[in-house]
Amino acid sequence: MGDAIISVEELSKAFGQHEVLRKIDFNVEPGEIICIVGSSGSGKSTLLRCINKLETQTSGKIRYHGKEIGAVQKEINDYRSKVGMVFQSFNLFNNMTVLQNCMLCTRKVLHLSKEEAFDRAITHLKQVGMAPFINANPTQLSGGQKQRVAIARSLCMNPEVLLFDEPTSALDPEMVGEVLNVMKELATTGLTMIIVTHEMAFARDVSTRTIFMDQGYIVEDAPPAELFKNPKNARTREFLSRYLAG
Amino acid sequence: MLGFSITDPSNSLEWMIFLAKKYSGMFLEGTWLTLYIAVAGTILGFLLGYIIGIIQDIRINEGDSILKKGIFKILKAICRIYVEVFRDTPMIVQAMVLYYGIRQANVNITPLFAGVMVTVLNTGAYMAETVRAGIGSIDMGQREGAWAMGMSPMKTMIYVVLPQAFKNIIPEMANTFLTNLKMTSVLNVIAVQELFMAAKTVGGNYYKYFESYLVIAVIYFVLCFVFNRLFTFLEKKMKKTENYALAVEYMENP
Numbered sequence: 143m144g145d146a147i148i149s150v151e152e153l154s155k156a157f158g159q160h161e162v163l164r165k166i167d168f169n170v171e172p173g174e175i176i177c178i179v180g181s182s183g184s185g186k187s188t189l190l191r192c193i194n195k196l197e198t199q200t201s202g203k204i205r206y207h208g209k210e211i212g213a214v215q216k217e218i219n220d221y222r223s224k225v226g227m228v229f230q231s232f233n234l235f236n237n238m239t240v241l242q243n244c245m246l247c248t249r250k251v252l253h254l255s256k257e258e259a260f261d262r263a264i265t266h267l268k269q270v271g272m273a274p275f276i277n278a279n280p281t282q283l284s285g286g287q288k289q290r291v292a293i294a295r296s297l298c299m300n301p302e303v304l305l306f307d308e309p310t311s312a313l314d315p316e317m318v319g320e321v322l323n324v325m326k327e328l329a330t331t332g333l334t335m336i337i338v339t340h341e342m343a344f345a346r347d348v349s350t351r352t353i354f355m356d357q358g359y360i361v362e363d364a365p366p367a368e369l370f371k372n373p374k375n376a377r378t379r380e381f382l383s384r385y386l387a388g
Numbered sequence: 389m390l391g392f393s394i395t396d397p398s399n400s401l402e403w404m405i406f407l408a409k410k411y412s413g414m415f416l417e418g419t420w421l422t423l424y425i426a427v428a429g430t431i432l433g434f435l436l437g438y439i440i441g442i443i444q445d446i447r448i449n450e451g452d453s454i455l456k457k458g459i460f461k462i463l464k465a466i467c468r469i470y471v472e473v474f475r476d477t478p479m480i481v482q483a484m485v486l487y488y489g490i491r492q493a494n495v496n497i498t499p500l501f502a503g504v505m506v507t508v509l510n511t512g513a514y515m516a517e518t519v520r521a522g523i524g525s526i527d528m529g530q531r532e533g534a535w536a537m538g539m540s541p542m543k544t545m546i547y548v549v550l551p552q553a554f555k556n557i558i559p560e561m562a563n564t565f566l567t568n569l570k571m572t573s574v575l576n577v578i579a580v581q582e583l584f585m586a587a588k589t590v591g592g593n594y595y596k597y598f599e600s601y602l603v604i605a606v607i608y609f610v611l612c613f614v615f616n617r618l619f620t621f622l623e624k625k626m627k628k629t630e631n632y633a634l635a636v637e638y639m640e641n642p
Contacts, residue, residue: 194536198450213451215540223538233533237551239632246547247537264638273638282632292533299537 146171146205147303147334148193148225153202155188162188164358165202170303170336175329177345177366178338180355181381186338187230189355190307193336194227223251226296230308232288234280234295240267241276244295252299259298266294270324286317290324297328304328306337342385346370354378403599411590418586419607421500425582426569429507433568434561436508437515440467442545444516445523467516474513480574482506487578503575503582507568518560522553555626562619566612573608583607 146169155163162185170176178186191197193204195211195218204211211221235243244263248254254262267273270290280288289309296304306325310318322344329335329348339345345352345366352369354362354377362369362378370386373379397406408415444467448460474482486509487502526549534544573584583604591600 196532196535213449215449215451218451219538219540221538222536227532227536229529229533229536231527231529233529233536235530235533235548237548237555247534247539250543250547251538268638271640274634274636275632276635276638277632279632296537 147207149203149205149208150189150193151203151205153189153192153204154200155185155192155197156200162358163192163199166358166360168353168360168363170334172302172334173332173350174334175348175350176336176353177349177351178336178353178355179340179342179345179381180361184355185358186355187307190227190305190336190338194222194225194305196227219251223247223299224302225305226299226301226303227305227307228289228292228296228309230311232280232285232292232312234288234292236280238279239276240272240278240280240283240291243280243291244298247295248298262298262300263294266297267291269297269327270294271320284317285313286320289313289317289321293321293324293328301333303334303336306335306339308338308340310339310341340385342370342382354381356381400599400602403594403596404603407590407594407596407600408603411586414586414590415583415603415607418581418583418604419611421580421582422569422572423611425500425503425507425572425575425580426565429504429572430511430565430568432504432508433511433564434515436512437519438550440471440512440516441519441523442550443467444471444520445545447541470509471513471516474510475517479506479510479571480577482510483575483578499575499578499580502578503572503580506575507572510571511564511568514564515561518557518564519553522557522560523549525556526552558623558626559619562616562623565619566615569612569615570608 148170150166150168153163153166154161166189178189180186188197192199195204198213206221206225211217234240235246238246241260241263244267245256245259248259248262249256264273264276267276270293272287272290272294275283275287275291280291283291293309309325310321313321318341322341325335325337325344326348337345337349347366349366352364352366353360354369354373354375356377361375362373364374369378370382373382394402394406394409397403443463446460446464448457452460483502483506486506487497487499490497490502523545530548530552531541531544534548535541539547572580572582575582576585576588579585587600587604590603591597594600
């Protein structure tokens with residue numbers, strides 16, 4: 143497993159007495175599309191936030207290409223610039239236009255020239271079909287549009303891995319499709335992705351590996367064909383039957 | 389009766405006009421000083437408040453060196469004490485203590501300089517709290533969005549949080565300025581020749597205190613009224629959301 147991009151080793155996280163993650167272990171290999179599913183409160187989002195260092199783990203390690211990511215801010219910043227994150231609540235900068243949103247971090251973190259940053263922004267905004275909206279403010283967009291801009295913004299950093307934290311959970315049902323389509327297209331480009339989602343059909347069709355989490359544990363970690371057809375664990379079966387029946 | 393040459397004023401209104409005309413130079417100079425102290429004190433105080441507010445918001449990272457942690461802890465402690473002291477004592481007392489304290493230390497300080505300094509320090513303490521609240525009013529997601537792409541906390545503060553916090557606290561900043569405009573009146577205790585001092589002097593000359601203070605009441609009112617309208621106008625202008633133009637050159641099906 144020497145060529146893993148990210149390795150999570152015995153990761154635990156507790157908020158006070160409440161244990162959210164218990165000794166999580168898994169590797170992320172280049173090109174993998176990992177969907178993490180599970181009921182609310184199972185620790186999926188916390189795991190993703192730990193991977194991006196937005197939460198500090200209670201114990202355990204996160205390695206990036208074998209190098210442990212510690213608590214030094216500079217190291218964390220460098221690491222984050224290569225591991226993008228898309229949030230449930232979009233988190234577009236409200237004081238900036240769509241274009242500025244997509245150029246800020248490439249300018250200030252990667253120190254690209256204005257022209258380069260602009261070209262990248264336009265390229266990725268075109269990719270998600272939001273290029274005509276470069277002059278709009280985030281408040282003037284629909285949820286689906288916001289999320290597409292947020293995805294483009296993350297892509298501008300040319301990340302090695304892109305984390306999605308329930309990207310469609312805050313959207314109207316009609317808008318879920320447009321975001322999932324963008325993500326499906328991304329999947330074909332070979333980008334490594336970790337996606338926390340409640341969209342079971344998406345997980346089944348797009349992921350190369352599906353992880354089922356329950357009560358802070360990874361219960362099952364298998365290719366989707368296996369996990370969705372023949373779940374080994376009783377808890378997985380129960381969870382999936384409830385979702386896939388509906 | 390309201391002619392321009394009242395030489396023998398007989399009622400309060402005539403006295404007001406008489407005093408205002410006779411001592412117009414003094415009142416004008418007082419107005420000018422009041423404005424000067426309020427504007428300079430407020431602007432510098434805002435700067436101070438922003439710096440303190442940002443320092444108070446810094447989270448000490450466990451990965452930082454011991455030296456860095458120590459410096460931040462001391463800085464934060466100093467800021468906390470400063471804010472507490474200046475919010476918990478009256479400005480008029482601060483003016484006396486600072487002015488006479490500095491004089492006693494054999495540093496020659498003009499009343500005007502001391503007046504501006506007191507206003508700055510006082511405003512800074514209140515603004516620090518306002519800025520802190522303003523920063524707190526910005527959704528955590530705004531920061532996380534920037535952090536997740538590798539922006540440092542300081543850059544995130546400067547480019548993402550502060551511009552939004554600034555917009556939210558504009559009404560409070562306008563409020564602080566108006567308060568300062570009026571609070572300069574207490575600086576007469578350290579002999580700053582501002583409006584209140586002018587009224588006191590003029591009133592003393594004729595034993596016409598009511599009329600004299602009424603003159604400056606009108607001046608204060610007009611100043612505040614004008615600034616109030618100005619701020620309301622600016623606020624409205626900033627709130628206006630403009631329609632955006634679609635960038636048709638990037639439309640897929642033009």
